[in-house]
Amino acid sequence: MSRTPNDTITWGMMLRKLPAIARAVPRIVKGMKLANVQDLTQPCGLGWCFEQATQRNPQGPALLCGDTVLSYAQVNAQANRIAHYLLAQGIGKGDCVAIFIENRPQLLISVLAMAKVGAVSAMLNTSQTGDALVHSLALVNPVAVVVGDERVAAFNDVRSRTALSSGRTWWVADQDSGDVPSGFVDLMADCADYPGDNPACSQQVFCNDPCFYLYTSGTTGLPKAGVFRHGRWMRTSTSFGLIALDMQPDDVVYCTLPLYHATGLCVCWGAAICGASGFAIRRKFSASQFWSDVRRYRATTLGYVGELCRYLIDQPVAADDRHHSVNKMIGNGLRPGAWSTFKTRFGVDHICELYAASDGNIGFTNILNFDNTVGFSLMGWELVQYDQASGLPLRNLQGRMQKVPRGQPGLLLARIDEKAPLDGYTDPAKTEKTICRDVFVPGDRYFNTGDLLRNIGFGHGQFVDRLGDTYRWKGENVSTTEVENVLLQHPQVAEAVAYGVEINGTNGRAGMAAITPSESLATLDFSELLQFLHCKLPVYAVPLFLRIKVKMDTTGTFKYQKTRLKTEGFDPCGTGDEPVYAWLPGTDTYVRVDRQLATRIQGGQLRY
Template identity: 65%
Template structure:
């Protein structure tokens, strides 16, 4: 897949940004100072920053949800009561507490209280059940768990398989528990009711939280296996708070961040909420994402900033156009994964001025952000990083004759590595072995250590980079490396295609993996011209990257953070006996269109009758 030189950032583009850079210098300096806590015993973290925001804007609205509004002072006092209550129950610094609630203010006040206490919030994925949920809980050995009524049934199914929980099961009713705590079922303590009589004053423990103390455990999505728990420390919170809220977004008390992203994920919990707190502004929530209600919500909450992941934006763009699309208060957006084909149209249709695309992971030590508002880039990072050559056949970075890794040239894709040192430590996972597996040693000189992100990026000049794909999202066919992300970005521009997921599938007696695309259509009832679709793909893509197989789906399965579930798609491949009522098509050698795959054709393909 070739590099488009038009995507490289030029001197002219940078010079046009000079006034913006000069104007931003004071807040950049402030943000860097806040982000880089040097003293190991300096107070910091989520609880500390919330108290700073409360002092700055006590009567300002901190949290918005449905028709509920909570000021900074009230929300802070309510969190303090929970701190004093849990401390009296024996929960203290370093203890792990599972948090199992859907998006609502009660989740935020619980996490805020635990952070002030110095306890670690294990942010359990609300879509998990059965064995995966058991694994996630037992992995971090919590001393207690806070469960929302909406998830009580899921927890009840696994309760007997949980190892720890020596300090209580805490329940929060699925209602406005700030007004009416409700009643807890037998065996559970009603957290919101029991804490009502506790003191409202600030706990001393908030001042005893330091940069190396863990704040959250945030789980990987588990799309290709059981989840891992990444450690998110309070020092990392400060980098998110300062880097996004102060430097990138210039958040003010008048701003409101609206997020429908799940709060068990770092983008919603840390980036979006942290940015709101940095400005002492509002954080508006919705229980679950709704494309049809999204812009009405922004008007209701008077949201100036939205949190996003790429597919969320595409869902919004797929909604029918409305005369009031531009009539919304949002001017900035903060998130990741926005595709090039969506970037420009989304900004234009909804009147967005600044796309702060960022790159990072909960367990990693590197972050990029698009502070200068260039299009189609994850921005730049002030942390030390490098892009190196990667051998996909050997599944390892390329080393030279001296045993060191080789950097790629500008414009070429390379594996992103982030240097590990005192200024950029790697928090990693709760399992030390999992952490060890992502560390590379002796990279450019003897004794140096780098975090292997597993992601391919492209350097486009002036410190800026573009995301290319994850290593697992690349396959090799006809001796060429095929980037699923790049194929998806091109196919999604077809006017009939609503969603596309590309992956590699095996054909017996061939080398590598053949490309296959699962697609959904804007109008599923209208017949698809399979000759035109193949011609479109052939015009847009090099021959080796054109998908040989297609699967038309009515709906695409995703995780709670809109990541596509590729594992099952790969397993079912192009076998019509496994795809149910979803039709599968093949591009046969020498033909000019995709043709339906029935049992006979499937047998012929895997039997080698058609020579690929």
């Protein structure tokens, strides 16, 4: 992320915000009380919050999708019927149920029902197939699975590799669904005759009970399952819904983000529930239909990632670009270069950029509406020096880490304490690897986020980059190890190193891999290789660029020189006599990159 001259927050800028700060103080105080549930026996969490919202706004729209509009009372009653059915089937508190449905109301209703009985929803990435899907299921050992009709084929491909019984393999019809597939039970039909009143067990869910398992990219190349507890749901929904956005019953959040990720599921939906507001969703993001949907649903609030905003900016300018009711938006990854352009063109007053990770314990929020910042955090955090090659924090001769000067990028560490506990992963060993101990004083503990931020003044952070073995592209985290492992499965690839490279005007980093052919470049079929990668990887993880190396460069300790590869990128002027190939938009093979093509890509003439 490049730094602009106006990024530093000054005393003058803070003074101009005093009226906004004064208005925000009462709801910040109220929000902090609601968010920090101290009583371990106090009912809280998703199910409890939704029931409170239903009491507050029973006939108000809760879920909107296409022509469907469901009120809070309707959604709550449907979730209750499923909850009572689940109890009758022996599903109870602490049981894990995998959810494999694309963005539609039935996904959220199913998740809400699980929360009411105290079951844990494992939010499967709907792009996953094959080995990755099997791994994700095995990580959480679900007692049941709910499969949308649109994902039946993907599930059936791996079904024999799971231990799930057909009696607990529930199916949810889609718009054009036919008969119930063989080996599935129709969830909505079977629960239809169960009562629609709130189950007593929704009052027996407490802050330390897990609500979701959310998957993140693992350094081994396969996903990790992060634990998201009901207490954290309270903190998330209240922090964003009340403190940051001041959501009200007449607000509507429009969210096209995938609901298996925390930004869509917890931040956007949580903010809507906190305000008893409407939540409008779409199966897949559409840049051409985006503003039509916004006007159709009378949305006041947008959920976004930076890539989504770039796609909207790239659309032709229209006379009605500002003809909408949106005055605030919440999300992450909006680059400084696009920030003012988006705000000005579409007339959105408040960009509430945030920083958080589903597997972490810290969140930043841009409550005061400064530009180009993720805002501030009420949790303890520090930015420390790090090794550029490994991405690991550095320690001095005394064994302590060293803070970076203000304004300089540093590795973000989040203090782990009672106010900011670390829920971690389902695998305790993986959780332990993220914890830094004895950082500044003996006995202290910090969560290593693996991200670079800079402090631009008054405790406000600015996101700089991701470190380590993942990069972000198309709003998704990509594991370099997963990409490398898949490439090495191809018989014509002997060695592979995956990494992310920057393309001007895009968010995140595009996938690139340096590969050494098993035989020779002449025998490598690029069309077949691309088809192979598409079968094995989600589309966002397929490398856009390939660099062909006769021999891979390693350090003295036999580690690949990934930092240098990232720096040299895909420009043939930087790669010397090693050819680079690119998968261009709308094509089905890789083509050789020359200087002219590299210039066109960096100049934005090809839309990635």
